[in-house]
Amino acid sequence: MSAIWHPFTQHGLNEPIPQVDRAEGAALYTQDGRRVIDGISSWWVTTHGHNHPRIIAAIRDQASRLDQVIFAGWTHAPAEAVAAGLRALMPAELTRVFFSDSGSTAVEVALKMALGFHAHTGTSRSGVVVMEHSYHGDTIGTMSVGERGVFNAAYAPLLFDVDTVPFPLGDGDNTLTALETLCRDRRPAALIVEPLVLGAGGMLFYPAQVLTRMAQICRAHGVLLIADEVMTGWGRTGTLLACEQAGVVPDILCLAKGLTGGSMPLAVTMATEPIYAAHLSTDRAKTFFHSSSFTANPIACAAAAANIAIWQDEPVRTRIAALAARQTAMVARLATLPGVTNPRTCGTIAAIDLAVPDNGYLSTLAPRLLAHFREADLLLRPLGNTVYVMPPYCLDEDDHAQVEAGIVAAIGAVDRGRQ
Numbered sequence: 001m002s003a004i005w006h007p008f009t010q011h012g013l014n015e016p017i018p019q020v021d022r023a024e025g026a027a028l029y030t031q032d033g034r035r036v037i038d039g040i041s042s043w044w045v046t047t048h049g050h051n052h053p054r055i056i057a058a059i060r061d062q063a064s065r066l067d068q069v070i071f072a073g074w075t076h077a078p079a080e081a082v083a084a085g086l087r088a089l090m091p092a093e094l095t096r097v098f099f100s101d102s103g104s105t106a107v108e109v110a111l112k113m114a115l116g117f118h119a120h121t122g123t124s125r126s127g128v129v130v131m132e133h134s135y136h137g138d139t140i141g142t143m144s145v146g147e148r149g150v151f152n153a154a155y156a157p158l159l160f161d162v163d164t165v166p167f168p169l170g171d172g173d174n175t176l177t178a179l180e181t182l183c184r185d186r187r188p189a190a191l192i193v194e195p196l197v198l199g200a201g202g203m204l205f206y207p208a209q210v211l212t213r214m215a216q217i218c219r220a221h222g223v224l225l226i227a228d229e230v231m232t233g234w235g236r237t238g239t240l241l242a243c244e245q246a247g248v249v250p251d252i253l254c255l256a257k258g259l260t261g262g263s264m265p266l267a268v269t270m271a272t273e274p275i276y277a278a279h280l281s282t283d284r285a286k287t288f289f290h291s292s293s294f295t296a297n298p299i300a301c302a303a304a305a306a307n308i309a310i311w312q313d314e315p316v317r318t319r320i321a322a323l324a325a326r327q328t329a330m331v332a333r334l335a336t337l338p339g340v341t342n343p344r345t346c347g348t349i350a351a352i353d354l355a356v357p358d359n360g361y362l363s364t365l366a367p368r369l370l371a372h373f374r375e376a377d378l379l380l381r382p383l384g385n386t387v388y389v390m391p392p393y394c395l396d397e398d399d400h401a402q403v404e405a406g407i408v409a410a411i412g413a414v415d416r417g418r419q
């Protein structure tokens with residue numbers, strides 16, 4: 001019996017844990033000889049496809065030169081290449097690049113940068129505003145700025161207080177009014193949001209204009225805008241950044257997952273010059289005190305530099321547009337099935353809800369659907385009664401059709417099971 005304690009896995013349910021031996025493109029190959037289509041990009045990380053030859057070559061090459069070096073006071077070519085590449089690709093206002101290892105650490109760094117900015121510029125602002133249903137990670141700080149619920153109920157005593165604006169309904173007036181009031185009355189330090197799509201919250205989408213207006217309100221009140229593009233970044237919503245669709249440049253931007261094309265753990269938090277300048281001093285007490293042992297690991301940076309090069313010289317946006325069109329067509333067909341509600345797509349992300357009495361993350365529907373997807377050799381992980389598909393951009397038409405057929409069959413099977 002394995003000694004491994006898996007993440008987000010209830011071992012008491014004794015569900016099978018397949019062993020994956022290799023992967024290529026949109027497919028995972030298991031030890032017992034199955035070819036499984038990766039319909040969720042292995043937890044939203046794999047963008048171009050598994051084992052992209054250019055990324056793997058970069059990793060190999062870097063591993064033979066320099067495996068790891070301290071990043072406090074030292075640098076190396078792959079990190080410099082990533083920083084220069086991000087400066088070329090991302091909005092010009094985001095002039096500074098701080099490395100870390102995961103989406104959670106990118107968000108922790110963002111929160112610390114925001115509070116550091118206010119502390120060093122003497123504004124006496126320290127509160128954080130968050131959006132209902134958000135998810136920003138599983139560390140104490142990121143849980144604090146995320147939705148309170150089953151994911152973190154046991155750790156509630158450790159979490160700090162935040163102010164919450166409601167999830168946008170319709171044109172988002174409910175959110176904007178609440179934000180305006182909070183910004184005026186509470187003088188918070190920052191608003192943190194997942195732009196356009198709340199992922200773990202249930203693939204909830206809101207209009208770009210709401211993000212535009214939220215950014216304007218923040219700016220008017222001296223509140224920093226932190227965009228957590230850990231999931232939405234790198235093309236998922238149809239554009240390189242989701243913020244692009246709202247014409248918004250945040251003060252602080254969090255990127256991870258697709259930063260290395262999903263091949264290696266690496267994250268960055270990008271900041272505007274005033275945020276960096278607030279920490280710049282001959283006073284060592286104003287140093288940005290954050291690090292982890294593997295900050296800017298050279299091999300991970302080489303993978304990220306290769307990903308950036310792919311974005312710069314391969315037709316990634318064309319592939320994304322083609323996948324997005326197929327996702328939209330799939331969702332339109334799924335919408336005609338009995339019990340399917342709220343069909344939606346945002347770029348390459350497709351989602352539907354299934355009408356059940358017990359919706360929410362612990363819906364008993366999810367494990368039943370999961371069992372059907374497993375049988376059909378599909379890696380799909382419903383979020384409660386929400387079924388979503390967020391594949392690597394290389395998913396071809398045949399595999400896409402198989403994903404759709406698997407969803408149709410699973411919906412039919414659970415529907416029959418209910419009767």
Ligand code: PLP
Pocket residue numbers: 044102103104105107135136137138194199200228229230231232256257
């Ligand atoms: N922020 C968002 C929006 C996410 O979706 C996630 C993970 O899914 C995170 C942060 C945390 O990233 P990580 O799992 O790499 O720590």
